[in-house]
Amino acid sequence: MADQEEDFSHLPITDRAVHKNWKVRKAAFEEATKAFTNSPDEDAECFRDWLHDLGLWKKVAMDSNVAAQLDGLTALCAFLQYGGYNACVRTRQNTISGIVEKGLTSAKAGTKEKSVEAILLYIELDTPGPVLEELMPFLTHKMAKVIAATVNVLGRIYGAYGAKIVDPKPVLKMLPKLFGSADKNVRAETTTLTVELYKWLKDGMKPFFFEELKPAQQKDLETEFAKVKDEKPKQARLLRSQQAQAEEAEATGEAEEEAPEEEAAEEDDGGMDAYDLVDPVDVLAKMPANFGDMIASTKWKDRKDTLDELFKVVNTPKIQNANYDELIRAFAKSMKDANVAVVTVASQCNEALAKGLREQYAKYRSQIMAPTLERLKEKKQSVTDALGASLDAIFASCGLSDILEETLEFLKHKNPNVKLETCKFLVRCLRTTKVPPSKAEAKAIADGTSKLLGDTSAPVRDSSAEALGTLMKIIGERAMNPYLESLDEIRKTKIKEFFATAVVKAKEKPAAPPPPKAAPKGPPKKLGGKAPAGRGGPVKKAPAAPQEHSLEEPAPPKAAPKKAVPGKIGSGLRLTRKPAAAAPPPSAPSPTFEDEPPAAPPKGRSLVRPQAAQPPPPPPEPVSYNYGLAAAEKAELEELRHMKEVWISQIDQLTASKNALNKEVTELRIQNSSLIDENTHNTLAIRAKEAQLVRSRADAESAQGALEKLQREVDRLKRELARSVRPASPTDSVHDQISSLNGSSQYNSMGRNSKRLSFQSQMSMEDANGNLGLPSRDRMVSPGPRSPGAGSNFGDNGGRNSPAPGTSRNSTATDSSVENWRRAAEVTSALKQRIEQMKRQNFGKAGGYGASRGQ
Known part of the structure; x- marks a missing residue:
């Protein structure tokens, strides 16, 4: 192992x-x-x-x-x-x-x-x-x-x-x-x-x-x-x-200075924003294809529906930067819509777009802010809330300085609701801004809101007091005092109540005091290697040719002293020598000149030596820096100062010109927006007229077709009427006329009390030619047996037509026959006229019917 x-x-x-x-x-x-x-x-x-x-x-x-x-x-x-x-x-x-x-x-x-x-x-x-x-x-x-x-x-x-x-x-x-x-x-x-x-x-x-x-x-x-x-x-x-x-910062000594800034950043940091986490969305690619036509529709339902679809697209944390002028113009136009539902959805869309673009939205502010503030006149709370949220998003994209001018202008509006909601919007801006307003902006805010303290509406007065209290929280009580001097105690108390409860993110930082200058530890350094005269002491000699002097090699002074040595401080201030007994003021530094070493101290020098040994108070600016300059350098310094003044004046002029041009650009943008609205209105009117013309043409074509159909129907009826109407025979006409006139007053006068004899029975016979079959003369006058009490054929009951006494029957019969013929002729003529009149009436009715059908 x-x-x-x-x-x-x-x-x-x-x-x-x-x-x-x-x-x-x-x-x-x-x-x-x-x-x-x-x-x-x-x-x-x-x-x-x-x-x-x-x-x-x-x-x-x-x-x-x-x-x-x-x-x-x-x-x-x-x-x-x-x-x-x-x-x-x-x-x-x-x-x-x-x-x-x-x-x-x-x-x-x-x-x-x-x-x-x-x-x-x-x-x-x-x-x-x-x-x-x-x-x-x-x-x-x-x-x-x-x-x-x-x-x-x-x-x-x-x-x-x-x-x-x-x-x-x-x-x-x-x-x-x-x-x-x-x-x-x-x-x-x-x-x-x-x-x-x-x-x-x-x-x-x-x-x-x-x-x-x-x-x-x-x-x-x-x-x-x-x-x-x-x-x-x-x-x-x-x-x-x-x-x-960190090591490099610690080595250079910057760690201690940066630590407070890091702590402040950590205090302000409320967590990472979703805006930094997500990828931007291309809104224009997802917009409805017919957005332009639908937003210009005459039906409010179409306008609202297309804005609802757009809201689903723009309601995203981060939006890709592109040209959104068309959308902004549509939103600005929707602010003037008569339907509040359209106004609400348009405000929500604009809010989502502003939140998605953030700083990139600032360039569209001038087009949409004024119409939004104008629409604050609506009293419905849901509408004003949507408009207020849209304004808050606009403010977040730019800043207080950009929205201040238009906001203060709408504080003067004649509508009290516009003033109230605008003042509330200003208060929200002051609470959330991280950059305190400048002195000029603070003055404009104070002046604009102070005028509303006397408004007739109580909510407007309270809102203006809240705005002043919030402003006081930012700039401080001392800076706010000049704007509160003219107010009464009640209003001051109200403003201070809001000041005590206001919560702001920006506070005016006090100006840093200038760093204290170290007092000189000993007498001032001699210029050119020679000791200067004591403070307040006499200047024995001045250099004869100061333009030839330099800091490295000073020229030796001449023996002849000068009585007064002028010097320049700043621009135009000249100093002269004073008597030795007179002490200079404490705020003015003593001039320092080159002097040759004194052979023997002058009288009184021991008296001023203690003063020279005392350290003078540090002046705000050293004024002795020009005393060692040559004449050419002084002239150059004066020239540079003059050039600086010229440049400052030019900068002021350019700034004023820039402001005027910016104002002109704003006015031109407003005019452009109004012209665009007018053009859109005219375009819509033209389209409406064209649609009306198309409908009228369609109606005219349908009416022409109906007219032609009716004309054909009239022609058909005329033909049927022509076939149905035929000239009737005279006998039929006479019979019809006699039957129609039977019982009329003309014939009732004959034999009113006797037995009537109808003309139809007397004229019942027609000849071979179709003439009326009237009784012949022989038949009418031929004698014959007559029944008792019977009268003539045309006589009345009672024998009114019987022959008078003393006349023959023949003469009576002849007279009666003549009268009957005369009467028959009149009746025939009347019947003929009546027949012609009936024909004319029948044809007239047929023609009128055809005309009415033709219409």
């Missing part, structure tokens, strides 16, 4: 690591761990043999002996920790699968812990992405214990590095399938992983998987979420790149 051990020690360490004897393997792993730990650097000789065979570490991680496996994983962790980046990237792809299959599923706790440590080191040395790619296939493994072990190590990864370093999207997509596993251990580990992710992502992770879970699972997760809702997770382990940055 001893011989064998001696033989093993002579084998290379990589051969011993895969030896069939587990003790040999175990000893090789222990030796490797010691060598890695004692290595001087990452390029040491002990790492080279292990990097030569890339599949060696997989065999180590999957060792069949649990003791050897534990030592092998310990050696792997030391190899990664001391081998660095090169050891990580060259062995990662071949090793992680073996660690998961045999290391994470081991029954020995130490082996599991070393397996997890090895995976964490693979992430620490490089990036998490490649490790996640190796781990994700094991979430669909056929063995439940492998899935549970993989989920567990994923939870450890996110707990160590956080969801900001390790991408959570691949894991979030797998959560529904993991929660649906039949193995309880998998579900339990998945719950732990989900809670760990919730610490970092908060509610932003729910859209990825929460709706696909069972109600019981949702309830259990909500309970677990509530326990960690207020926790603020921190990254437990740093990547090597982060460690290097």
